[in-house]
Amino acid sequence: MIDFYYLSGSPFAWRVWLALEHKGLQYQRINLSFQNGDLKKKSYLMMNPRGKAPVLVDGEVTIYESAVILEYLEDKYPNMGANLLPRDVNTRALSRRLINEIDVYLDSASRRLLMATLFTPKEQWDEEKISRAFEALDVELKRFDEYFSLGFELKILSAVEFSMFPIIALILRIEEQKPDLGFSKSMSPALGAWFTRLETMSLFQTTRPPHWR
Amino acid sequence: MIDFYYLSGSPFAWRVWLALEHKGLQYQRINLSFQNGDLKKKSYLMMNPRGKAPVLVDGEVTIYESAVILEYLEDKYPNMGANLLPRDVNTRALSRRLINEIDVYLDSASRRLLMATLFTPKEQWDEEKISRAFEALDVELKRFDEYFSLGFELKILSAVEFSMFPIIALILRIEEQKPDLGFSKSMSPALGAWFTRLETMSLFQTTRPPHWR
Numbered sequence: 001m002i003d004f005y006y007l008s009g010s011p012f013a014w015r016v017w018l019a020l021e022h023k024g025l026q027y028q029r030i031n032l033s034f035q036n037g038d039l040k041k042k043s044y045l046m047m048n049p050r051g052k053a054p055v056l057v058d059g060e061v062t063i064y065e066s067a068v069i070l071e072y073l074e075d076k077y078p079n080m081g082a083n084l085l086p087r088d089v090n091t092r093a094l095s096r097r098l099i100n101e102i103d104v105y106l107d108s109a110s111r112r113l114l115m116a117t118l119f120t121p122k123e124q125w126d127e128e129k130i131s132r133a134f135e136a137l138d139v140e141l142k143r144f145d146e147y148f149s150l151g152f153e154l155k156i157l158s159a160v161e162f163s164m165f166p167i168i169a170l171i172l173r174i175e176e177q178k179p180d181l182g183f184s185k186s187m188s189p190a191l192g193a194w195f196t197r198l199e200t201m202s203l204f205q206t207t208r209p210p211h212w213r
Numbered sequence: 214m215i216d217f218y219y220l221s222g223s224p225f226a227w228r229v230w231l232a233l234e235h236k237g238l239q240y241q242r243i244n245l246s247f248q249n250g251d252l253k254k255k256s257y258l259m260m261n262p263r264g265k266a267p268v269l270v271d272g273e274v275t276i277y278e279s280a281v282i283l284e285y286l287e288d289k290y291p292n293m294g295a296n297l298l299p300r301d302v303n304t305r306a307l308s309r310r311l312i313n314e315i316d317v318y319l320d321s322a323s324r325r326l327l328m329a330t331l332f333t334p335k336e337q338w339d340e341e342k343i344s345r346a347f348e349a350l351d352v353e354l355k356r357f358d359e360y361f362s363l364g365f366e367l368k369i370l371s372a373v374e375f376s377m378f379p380i381i382a383l384i385l386r387i388e389e390q391k392p393d394l395g396f397s398k399s400m401s402p403a404l405g406a407w408f409t410r411l412e413t414m415s416l417f418q419t420t421r422p423p424h425w426r
Contacts, residue, residue, distance in 0.1 A: 049356065050318075061303045065313040072306040090274045093285040100278040103317060105263075143262065 002027035005044070007034060007053035008209040011107075011166035012066040016054045017207045018162040019070050024081035031210075067099055070159045084159045095160050098147055102163045106144070109137040110167050117174050117181075130178070137171070138186060148190035157203070165198050173212065215240035218257070220247060220266035221422040224320075224379030225279040229267045230420045231375040232283050237294035244423075280312055283372045297372045308373050311360055315376045319357070322350040323380050330387050330394075343391070350384070351399060361403035370416070378411050386425065 004020060004027045007013045020027050032038040032053055039051045047055045048064040055062065056069045058076070063069050074084045086092050113133040116126065147160070168191070175181040187195070198204050217233060217240045220226045233240050245251040245266055252264045260268045261277040268275065269282045271289070276282050287297045299305050326346040329339065360373070381404070388394040400408070411417050 061306065063306050063310060065310050065317075068306060068309045068313050071309055072302065075302045075305060089285065089288045092288060093274065093276050093281060096281045096284055097276060097278050100281050100316075103313075104278075 003057040004029050005032055005047070005053060005055040005057075006030060007032045007039070008211045009170075010053050010209075011170050012052075013054040014166035014169075014207060014209065015066045015159075015162045016056065016069050018165075018203065019073055019084055019159065021203055021207060022082050022084065022157060022162070023073055023077055025073070025077060067103055067159075067163070070162070074159075082157070084162070086156075086158065095158055098144070098160045099163050101143070102160075102167065106137075106140050106164075106167060109133070109140040110171060113137050113171065113174060117178055122177075125178075130181075134181060134183070141191060142188065145188050145190045148188070148194040157198075161198060165195070165204060168195050169199075169208075216270040217242050218245055218260070218266060218268040218270075219243060220245045220252070221424045222383075223266050223422075224383050225265075226267040227379035227382075227420060227422065228279045228372075228375045229269065229282050231378075231416065232286055232297055232372065234416055234420060235295050235297065235370065235375070236286055236290055238286070238290060280316055280372075280376070283375070287372075295370070297375070299369075299371065308371055311357070311373045312376045314356070315373075315380065319350075319353050319377075319380060322346070322353045323384060326350050326384065326387060330391055335390075338391075343394075347394060347396070354404060355401065358401050358403045361401070361407040370411075374411060378408070378417060381408055382412075382421075 002020070002025060004016060006017065006029050008031065017029070032044070038044060039053060044055075045051055047057065047062050050064070052064065054066060054069065055064045056072070057063075058072075061072075063072055070084050085095050113130070116130045116133050120126075144164070171183050175183045184192075215233070215238060217229060218226075219230065219242050221244065230242070245257070251257060252266060257268075258264055260270065260275050263277065265277065267279060267282065268277045269285070270276075271285075274285075276285055283297050298308055326343070329343045329346050333339075357377070384396050388396045397405075
């Protein structure tokens with residue numbers, strides 16, 4: 001049985017949840033509480049010294065860094081459920097490049113916006129800082145437009161969707177707190193259509209962060 | 214024939230050079246010049262819209278993001294030369310986790326030091342800024358100490374070495390320009406021994422950035 005250490009609201013934990021469901025694996029979801037300091041407890045730091053979620057424990061192996069967890073699940077359970085990465089070498093390389101770009105560039109841009117909004121008390125919000133963070137994020141998202149358009153043609157779900165969707169959902173969540181952010185209006189048609197298509201799927205609905213519901 | 218777009222001094226380009234040699238692949242190395250603006254030329258941006266090095270073109274496929282290039286080479290040429298990743302699923306997950314940590318955390322720490330030193334004119338160096346960047350980098354490197362110690366036991370070269378070595382070499386290069394940086398003195402015994410062992414290997418010597426020689 002797989003132990004899946006989960007944090008509600010973390011896009012990285014959501015990614016792993018999607019992957020576990022997609023592959024139809026048996027797992028136990030252990031909910032961590034940020035407020036209770038679960039991530040900084042000694043027992044947790046033994047599993048992940050960085051004190052971040054998620055962590056996956058599968059028998060003798062303990063893994064952190066969500067992109068690596070997905071690669072592990074695909075390697076370990078190649079014939080369970082649906083694939084997380086295309087089998088064709090070239091398309092697989094393209095998928096991995098997108099995931100790498102999400103983790104290295106898109107995440108830092110969305111994190112900057114997150115810090116300037118949800119992680120800052122409302123009365124201290126700096127509109128200029130928020131607006132600069134939003135613009136940088138927008139530039140970054142436009143880089144993925146070709147993929148969002150392609151997504152329709154591919155008609156398959158992969159680790160790319162599982163990595164990207166939770167980040168877009170988080171930005172829309174920020175907009176709920178700050179309705180004049182303008183994100184849903186500035187979304188490219190390709191991104192908007194891609195997001196709407198996934199949003200209606202039960203896989204994405206049932207794994208929605210519990211505390212967002 | 215593989216076309217390898219290379220930038221002397223880039224740790225990411227060095228990583229790919231090491232991998233190509235390790236696997237004994239045939240390739241043509243195309244040297245890019247930062248000064249001549251090669252990375253911002255239209256023809257280059259067609260290959261990598263981020264204008265970064267390296268890029269690999271192998272027949273119909275064009276790939277950027279060095280970690281992804283290594284995964285591609287391993288997938289495409291599984292029986293050429295030596296492996297870039299262990300075949301055992303659990304050890305492979307550990308290797309990928311280290312590479313992910315190098316790309317997400319260590320690179321941003323070393324980049325911060327690089328920006329504060331080599332990319333800033335000497336007369337504008339801010340000692341406090343440099344010192345803070347150095348401390349953050351040191352904390353990050355200490356996280357890898359267990360791996361450096363293990364490295365001796367594993368006695369194999371993998372994508373982890375190819376990802377990590379160029380970054381350490383770059384920090385030592387910064388120290389040549391700023392001898393009081395104190396990096397070689399503060400290196401943990403595990404890291405120091407790991408680096409020395411690799412440094413003497415011809416693979417690492419022959420691929421050393423040409424403009425450093």
